Amino acid sequence: MTRIAVVLGSTRPGRRGQTVAQWVADVAARHPAASVGDVAFELVDLAEYGLPLLDEAVPAVFGQYRGEATRRWAATIGSFDGFVFVTPEYNHSMPAALKNAIDHLFAEWNDKAAGFVSYGVHGGTRAVEHLRLALSEVKVAHVRSQVVLSVFNDFDYTGCDMADPTSAGRFTPGEQQEQAVNTMLDEVIAWSTALEPLRATTDAASDGNAVSV
Incomplete structure (x- = not known):
């Protein structure tokens, strides 16, 4: 079974992303591939992992993680075949x-696929531009x-105090947005499946190295 994480990338208190990510996860659960059991989706909230500002002494490419939070994060990401990143745009x-x-x-990201759901004043498009660049460097294939x-x-901000900067409003996605999610999911599923042989080869090589040490 292909496993895809819906990664909530904002940790800010009062974030809109929690509602958006849950909506994405709900739409994903209704996807035909999920309905027949070919794909499983899981919501992964970055705020629950308590990652410190990067404090690992050894670069991630070597896979020598020391911190407990890093090892927990690595185990989570390593268990998935693809990702849907839900992100706002900050500056x-x-x-x-x-x-x-x-x-x-590093290795936990390699040869996997990713799609994006962004939100913000400008729709979060510029956040995804940068996110695509970063993911390319860790060998994640991102869909169009x-x-x-x-x-x-x-x-919808009906009844909200618009002078309150913490007012998040009520999430009311347009009718076309669910179809947009499904189109993106189709691509993430297809690419995650297509990259499976590469992941299998990498895993086999890692196991071989582990045995020989």
Whole structure:
């Protein structure tokens, strides 16, 4: 079975991302591939891992993780075949917590596929531009289709105090957005499946090295 994580990349208190990520996970659970048991989706909330600002003495490419939080994060990411990143846009880029989480690992990301759901004043598109670059360096294949959510059009602020900067509004995605999620998921599933032989080869090589040491 192909396992795909819906990764919530914001750790900010009061984040809109929690609602958005749960919506993505719910849509994913209704995907035909999930319905027949070919694919399993799981919500992974970065805030639950407590990753420190990168403090590993050895570069991640060597896989010599020392920190307990890093090892736990590695075990989680290593168990998946693909990812859907849910990210806001902060100052023309992704959240620092998400970049930090990517930088903590290397091999656990390799030869897997990723799709994106972004939200923000500009739909989060610029965050995904940077996210694609970072993921390329850890050998993640990212699909073309992207779900872009506007804080103006996909959220309802009826009854909210607009003078309150913490007011998140109510998430009300447009009808077309669920189809956009499914289109993106189709690609992530297909690419995750296509990359399976590469992951198998890497795993076999790692096992062989482990035996010979």
